[in-house]
Amino acid sequence: MNFLAKILFVALMIFGTEAAPSETKDVNCHHIPKTALNTTCCMAPEVISKSVIKQCEEDAEGQNYNEVMKECVTTACVIEKSDFMKDKEFSQELLLSHIATSLGDQPKWNDLIGSAVKICIKKGMEQHEKIIKMFAKSPFGINADECNPVPMYVANCVDAEILVNCPEKSWNDEKSCKSWRRYLSKCDIFENIPTIDLKVEEANLE
Template identity: 25%
Template sequence: MMGAFNCSQPPKFDNFDISKCCRLPNINLGSVVDKCHKHVKSLKSHNANYPAYAHVCYPECIYRETGSFIDGDIQMETVRNFLQNNIEQRDKIIVPTIVKSFETCMTNIKNTMQARGIKSYPKIDGLGCSPYASMVYGCVNAETFLHCPPEMWQEESSCNVAKNFALQCNPLPHVPLPMI
């Protein structure tokens, strides 16, 4: 680990694409992506200036359409099976990392909700979804980045600095949780 960071001043990166640090697995989502793009674009809250996948309701749609989101919660066994069956063979090494990320994030978010007396997040007025799936999605992405298998990690200085900064300055759940 590098020296301590000033968390209010992230490292400066010139045109650095952080998504290249941990190679994303190829996941066969079939028609789900198109279905969710159409769904998000049909929502009143969709802003044409932003891609559909950036919308807070996009993760809920993806999880719902893959059978992983039922009655407002993520079904871990379904997630595990979906990943095992739909990630390309060469990328299967990351499945345990993603599953562990889901478990870590869901436990952290649910414990935080419980501590605040929140049983579940209601659908946000005008959005058409609860923020819960989006919070889990953001957390899982961050947690998977932090624990990316060495076989999928790009061993570059910028990637290592970004990872060390995130480890120090972006604690679980890695995303802000809304107050209700």
Template identity: 20%
Template structure:
């Protein structure tokens, strides 16, 4: 593994992207503190929605990991007729993110805009107007936006919300090198 200089005390590593760093039981999600967001009863409503989706195995709802973000965005008014409404995204964030966490709002908004532009650009190049709805589920569009926004916000987390320890810095370096925009695999149709 080659080492390159980096600002700060840890040298940047040139990673083999097919072999992520071994963090043992370290929770990478602890690196950028998640803002407190008041979703009211939206998570419970979406849980009920996910449970009613048909699946080959009733213990595992169909496409729950894909349909849950779509439900959250739809229930908060951010997703209308399969399209992300950035005005509503910004309005929702401004009114539902706790005051102490507002420093991260510009970064989350920038992440939404960057991810939306990137995914829409991919769709245009592939001549895709909208992603197909999966059997017994939903379109992957919202989950792709969700995953991309999380990754992009992680990479640009405000210093006030970032935990500067070795594992977090290595995780960020790995993501920067090995997980380019849109940070998720994109379906071809």
């Protein structure tokens, strides 16, 4: 559902743009690439109903939330409306079953997305308290009593995993996509946003 592109766009609006690392430089996690993440970098199949996403986004837009809070409540809404809850708790099994059904005869995508979901849910569970504390701080300011940010973190983690491991046939090899792939293969955008250097540096992008 590509929440990642939306969150990174918010980050760019908050902090301005940074020079992207060149092909010959190591990635600096404090310097996010200077271009917004293109939603067509990886043409992954949709596994979540567009109508559900649209309805949840419209509901969030009607509230007086900042952009990150909107994504938080949208993620929670999508999970609930997509029936990924069991006994009032999020169910990894229900989500994986839904993904397998949605992808049908696309085993490579099922393996890739399924693996990303497992990796990111595990990370979300292991770092639950850390994630909540991180999102409570500026610039996010999310109160966990109003919206638990862990599902949003997991959704963005899944998007990043898919982008980094995108199959060649589905990959858009333009410079901005390659810059973001290099960055996300090493860096956690949320952990680095509070320490991103605001100075724009020169970089050879050719």
